[in-house]
Amino acid sequence: MISFASFPTQTQNYGITKHHPDVQDDVNMDIVFDEEDLSSKRLTCPGEVLTSSQTFMRGHGTYVVDEEVISSVAGTIEKVNKLISVRAVRTRYNPEVGDLIVGRIAEVQPKRWKVDANSRQDAVLMLSSVNLPGGVQRRKLESDELQMRTFFEEGDLLVAEVQAFFADGAMSIHTRSLKYGKLRNGQLVVVPPVLIRRLKSHFVTLPCGVDLILGLNGYIWVSKHVKDNEQEGEEGFDAEAVYSNRNDAIDDATRSAIARVSNIIRTLATYFVPLTDAVLLEAYEWCVEQEGGVADVLQQDVGEALVAALNAPR
Template identity: 75%
Template sequence: MISFISFPAQADDAYRKTRHYTEEKYGDVYMDFDDEFEGQQQTNSKLTCPGETLTSSQDFMRGHGTYVDNEEVIASVAGTVERVNRLVTVRAVSSRYNPEVGDLVVGRIAEVQPRRWKVDANSRQDAVLMLSSVNLPGGVQRRKLESDELQMRTFFEEGDLLVAEVQAFFADGAMSLHTRSLKYGKLRNGQLVAVPPTLVRRLKSHFLTLPCNVDIILGLNGYIWISKHVKSSDQEGEQGFDAEAVYSNQNDEIDASTRAAISRVANIIKILASHSIPLTDTLLLDAYDWTMEQEEGSDVKRLLLEDHGDALVAAVASSL
């Protein structure tokens, strides 16, 4: 004989009592946390420090930069608090570069390996540039042969700087780079400046040209390359691909005025980065124009003085 037994009604009541108890105990905390984030969306994000209690773990999930202790979500790094639905994370103020496919990065060759180069891209691990992902002399598109592998050091060797694009990721999380476009490749005739990656904003183009005949490459990994201006006509067309120029280790002759302009732009970037100001094309142009308008505009070194740096920051901060 088959009989059916219904579940007791007390279970539903018990669930309601438990839920009511949780909301009664932590309702104020949740409400304050929600209101706080709603207000921050209109202004700036909340800054936190390690060990600071963010909210209760009863109804929120911990994300990167947090941990749970005594049913409380606590920040483990210093940074800005972010929330997506019920996921609470802390974006660190100072951290390594977190790459995405399509990002423009500036890196340094760290090691030459069989059919690949290891590249320091200011990330958690070295990036990989495969031999099959670079341009060959003459701009020909063909399969890489053993003879090409024997000549890898004629393309890139340890210490060389290059600009590349993130193509994909390997199984271990390392990013794969490529330099197949003529706007990518070895870097010469300039100066490298390193800033926190969080200060480099994603722009429509990360190749900038200032009126002072200085080119800037804003790498999303925090490496910025400043060099003398190269005319676009010199790089157009696959037929005009000059291997000796593209893969040369010899810098061109740079006049004194161009050297001063490169140093000026480098000092401007250092000052803005020291004040944690995000770097954009319009901001860099405004900062350069302000320095040239000053009476001491001809003196590049004076920009690094504290009072001049504060004045520069105050002048460009109004445009943020």
């Protein structure tokens, strides 16, 4: 016979404040870090005392021992009013409806594709959730199912939007807009998802002729600049160009710019710098001013100088 034992409840002493005997009662010494320290502290380690449970409420990534809130994971401290939580550094992507993601086709199944999106489960891209030749909103036919690999096949990269969730928690994504779909003419850079900040637009164009797609799942696509497509919303579109596997011709200057931006992203991720369009633009301008090589930013001394320059007071 299997018996289940409940977890012991945390005892609470309401109205009782414990202080060191040498500390006067009118001095509040419960908080280990004040609010400014909590907001400025970037990383914490497991077992580190954050604050007092009598002043703040514990959130995800924390636990309470002897009326003290303690971090249970390595990550960044987040404070919302009186709620303290720790967002883990190394964790899988936790999707939300409306998120922009970059993924890789992992498997082709009947009427759907399985997509690796750096999450706990593979995402699902239904055949009914993509644009097909002959009309954006037309019905999907049996012939379309037989030609699924002409649209996406194993190993293809794509940008999509989280549409909904299935009963098992897997996310359903779509590429109905022509700004989504197969990715070409660039390279993929993988960073921890916690470093990607939510922006007004995750499609970024740098002055050096490089386009960035900052996927909230930690996958960043760096490619040559492509002019805005004016065909969105029309019934007809160039399916051969949209689903082509062949890259366009890329000149040496653009290749160097793509490689430089990719190396900058890798360096900033190494030093756990949150990635936004403003930060990446400032970092690129700094690297150009140094007149160094494309790979110089990967050196430790150059990387430290870059991070110091970004953190310098303005």
